[in-house]
Amino acid sequence: MAVRILTDDDVQQQMTMNEAIEVMARSFRQHATGALVAPARLAIPLDLGQLVFTAGSAAATDQLPGRIGFRVYDTAHFGSDHRDELVAVFDIADGSLQGVVVGQALGPLRTGAIGGVAIDTLARADAASLALVGTGGQARTQLIAACAVRRFTSIRAFSRTEATRDTFCREMSELVELEIQPAATSREAVESADVVICSTVSQTPVLEREWIAPGTHVQNVGPKFRDDSELPVSLYEQAEVLVTDAPAQLDDYGTRFLVANTPHAGRIVPLGEVVAGKVPGRTADDQISLFCSLGLAGTEVTLADELLRRVPAT
Amino acid sequence: MAVRILTDDDVQQQMTMNEAIEVMARSFRQHATGALVAPARLAIPLDLGQLVFTAGSAAATDQLPGRIGFRVYDTAHFGSDHRDELVAVFDIADGSLQGVVVGQALGPLRTGAIGGVAIDTLARADAASLALVGTGGQARTQLIAACAVRRFTSIRAFSRTEATRDTFCREMSELVELEIQPAATSREAVESADVVICSTVSQTPVLEREWIAPGTHVQNVGPKFRDDSELPVSLYEQAEVLVTDAPAQLDDYGTRFLVANTPHAGRIVPLGEVVAGKVPGRTADDQISLFCSLGLAGTEVTLADELLRRVPAT
Numbered sequence: 001m002a003v004r005i006l007t008d009d010d011v012q013q014q015m016t017m018n019e020a021i022e023v024m025a026r027s028f029r030q031h032a033t034g035a036l037v038a039p040a041r042l043a044i045p046l047d048l049g050q051l052v053f054t055a056g057s058a059a060a061t062d063q064l065p066g067r068i069g070f071r072v073y074d075t076a077h078f079g080s081d082h083r084d085e086l087v088a089v090f091d092i093a094d095g096s097l098q099g100v101v102v103g104q105a106l107g108p109l110r111t112g113a114i115g116g117v118a119i120d121t122l123a124r125a126d127a128a129s130l131a132l133v134g135t136g137g138q139a140r141t142q143l144i145a146a147c148a149v150r151r152f153t154s155i156r157a158f159s160r161t162e163a164t165r166d167t168f169c170r171e172m173s174e175l176v177e178l179e180i181q182p183a184a185t186s187r188e189a190v191e192s193a194d195v196v197i198c199s200t201v202s203q204t205p206v207l208e209r210e211w212i213a214p215g216t217h218v219q220n221v222g223p224k225f226r227d228d229s230e231l232p233v234s235l236y237e238q239a240e241v242l243v244t245d246a247p248a249q250l251d252d253y254g255t256r257f258l259v260a261n262t263p264h265a266g267r268i269v270p271l272g273e274v275v276a277g278k279v280p281g282r283t284a285d286d287q288i289s290l291f292c293s294l295g296l297a298g299t300e301v302t303l304a305d306e307l308l309r310r311v312p313a314t
Numbered sequence: 315m316a317v318r319i320l321t322d323d324d325v326q327q328q329m330t331m332n333e334a335i336e337v338m339a340r341s342f343r344q345h346a347t348g349a350l351v352a353p354a355r356l357a358i359p360l361d362l363g364q365l366v367f368t369a370g371s372a373a374a375t376d377q378l379p380g381r382i383g384f385r386v387y388d389t390a391h392f393g394s395d396h397r398d399e400l401v402a403v404f405d406i407a408d409g410s411l412q413g414v415v416v417g418q419a420l421g422p423l424r425t426g427a428i429g430g431v432a433i434d435t436l437a438r439a440d441a442a443s444l445a446l447v448g449t450g451g452q453a454r455t456q457l458i459a460a461c462a463v464r465r466f467t468s469i470r471a472f473s474r475t476e477a478t479r480d481t482f483c484r485e486m487s488e489l490v491e492l493e494i495q496p497a498a499t500s501r502e503a504v505e506s507a508d509v510v511i512c513s514t515v516s517q518t519p520v521l522e523r524e525w526i527a528p529g530t531h532v533q534n535v536g537p538k539f540r541d542d543s544e545l546p547v548s549l550y551e552q553a554e555v556l557v558t559d560a561p562a563q564l565d566d567y568g569t570r571f572l573v574a575n576t577p578h579a580g581r582i583v584p585l586g587e588v589v590a591g592k593v594p595g596r597t598a599d600d601q602i603s604l605f606c607s608l609g610l611a612g613t614e615v616t617l618a619d620e621l622l623r624r625v626p627a628t
Contacts, residue, residue: 051382
C-alpha cells in the first residue's frame with residue numbers, strides 16, 4: 001500500500017485559513033472534554049541538532065476516526081530554507097500510518113489558526129483595528145487568521161527592521177485586501193488598537209502596559225519567559241482575562257514562565273474550556289484579554305488528518 | 315520535490331542481513347569516536363497509546379553525508395498486524411528530509427544486525443552450536459544474523475509454546491539451510507551451546523546459570539530488569555565479559571536494570587568500543603560473554619539512510 005505524503009503545495013491548496021480555524025476550534029472542544037490528549041513537547045538534544053517532538057491523540061467521534069501522531073522539527077535548522085518538518089498521523093484502532101505531511105507550511109497554518117480561534121473567542125466582537133508587532137513568518141499567518149474572524153478597518157504593523165516591515169506591509173496588504181500601515185514605533189502601532197498581535201523574538205518587552213487601552217485583546221506569540229519575554233509582566237498583571245491554549249506546556253515551563261509563582265499564573269484558563277463554554281472568557285468590553293500562545297500538542301495531528309482526508313488516495 | 319518513502323518490500327529487497335550487519339558495524343565504530351550520538355529513547359504517553367522516539371545523529375564522513383533522524387513506534391499497537399513504525403532521515407547540513415521508511419521490517423532487521431555485530435565481536439571464532447530460547451519475531455532476525463557471522467553445525471530452539479517453536483523450526487530451517495532441532499526444555503537447548511540467544515518476553519529467568527558452559531556467548535535481547543528479567547542475576551555475575559550496545563539507554567534504566575548498583579554494572583563496556591578495538595572483548599576461549607541488547611539509538615537512522623541511498627529517486 002502506498003504511503004500518503006502531503007507537501008507544502010497540498011497544504012496551501014487544500015485548506016483555507018477559515019477551514020483551519022474550524023478544525024482547530026473542533027480540536028479545542030475535544031481538548032475541553034479530554035478527548036484530545038496534548039502533553040508538553042519533548043526535546044532530544046543531539047550533537048548536530050535538536051529534535052523536538054510534540055505528540056497528541058484524538059479519540060474517535062461519530063464523524064471522525066481516532067488518531068495518534070506527532071510533529072517533529074529540528075531547532076538547529078530554523079534558519080534553513082530547505083528544512084523540513086514532519087507530521088505523522090496514525091490510526092488509533094490498528095496503529096497504521098494514515099499519512100505524513102512534510103515541509104514548512106503546516107506549522108504556521110496551525111499556529112495561525114489557533115491564534116484565530118483565540119481572537120474569535122476573546123476579542124471584542126466589534127474589534128476594528130489591529131496592530132502587529134513583529135512581522136516575521138508567524139505574523140503573516142496570525143494576520144490572515146485575525147482577518148478571518150474579525151472585520152478590521154485599520155491595520156498597523158511595526159518591526160525593528162524597517163525593510164522587513166515594509167515588505168510585510170506591501171505583500172500582506174494585497175493578501176488581506178486592506179492597506180496595512182507601517183508604524184514608525186511600536187507605540188504608534190498598538191495605541192488605540194483593539195487587537196494586538198506580538199510575534200517577535202525579542203528578549204525584552206516590545207511594548208509598555210500603558211499603551212494598551214482597556215478592551216484590547218493581546219496575543220503573546222513570542223517569548224514569555226522570566227529572562228526572555230516580548231511582553232512586560234505588568235501586562236499579565238493588568239489583563240483581566242488570561243488564557244492559554246496549552247496548559248500542559250505551560251506547566252512544563254515551570255518557574256521559567258514569565259509570571260510563574262504569582263497569583264496571575266493561577267488565573268490562566270485553557271482556551272478549550274473557554275471555547276466549550278465551560279469557563280468564561282471576556283465578560284466585559286473594557287477588559288484586557290491576553291492570549292498566551294504555546295501551541296497545543298495534537299493540533300498538528302488533527303490538522304494533518306483533515307488534510308489527508310481532503311487529498312484522495314492515489 | 316517528491317518525498318522518498320520506503321516500505322517493508324523495499325527493506326526486504328534492498329538489503330541482506332550481511333549488508334545490514336556491515337552498516338551496523340560502521341555505526342558502532344562511529345559511536346566509539348562520538349560521531350554517532352545516541353541518547354536514551356523518550357516516551358510520550360497518550361491516552362490511547364504511547365509514542366516512543368529514539369533519535370540519533372551521525373556526523374558526515376569522507377564517504378557519507380551527516381544525518382539526523384529518529385524512529386517512532388506506538389507501544390499500544392505491538393499486537394497489530396497493521397501497525398506501522400516510521401523512521402525519518404534528515405540531512406544535517408540543511409535540515410531537509412531525505413526520506414522515510416514506514417512499516418515493520420526495519421526495526422527487527424536493525425536489532426538482528428546489531429545482534430550479529432555482537433556475536434561476531436564476542437563469540438568464539440569456532441562457535442559451532444547455537445541455541446535459541448524464545449522463537450518470536452526477534453528470534454528470527456537474531457538467528458539469521460547469527461548464521462551470517464558464524465558457521466553453525468547445530469541449532470536448537472525452545473519456546474514455552476510448542477506450536478510457535480515448531481513453526482519456527484520448520485520455517486527457519488529452510489531459511490538458514492540447516493535443520494533446527496526443537497528442544498523439549500530450555501536446558502536441552504542451551505546446554506553445550508556455544509552461542510545462546512534469549513529473546514523472550516519472560517519476566518522470570520528462562521535458564522539457569524549452571525546450564526551455561528564456559529566459553530559460551532549469551533545474548534540478552536528480552537527483559538533485563540530487577541523485577542522482570544529473562545536471565546538470572548547470577549549469569550551477569552558469572553560472565554567475564556559484559557557488553558551493551560547502548561550505554562546511554564542503560565544509564566536511563568537506572569536502578570531498574572537487573573544488576574544496577576552492583577560492581578557488575580560497572581564492568582559493562584560499550585559494544586562500539588570493543589568493535590573499534592578500544593577496549594577488549596573476549597580475551598580467552600573459556601570466558602562467558604554476555605551481550606545486553608538495548609538498541610543503540612541512531613542505528614535506525616543510519617540503516618534507513620543506507621536503504622534510501624540504494625533505492626533510486628523516481
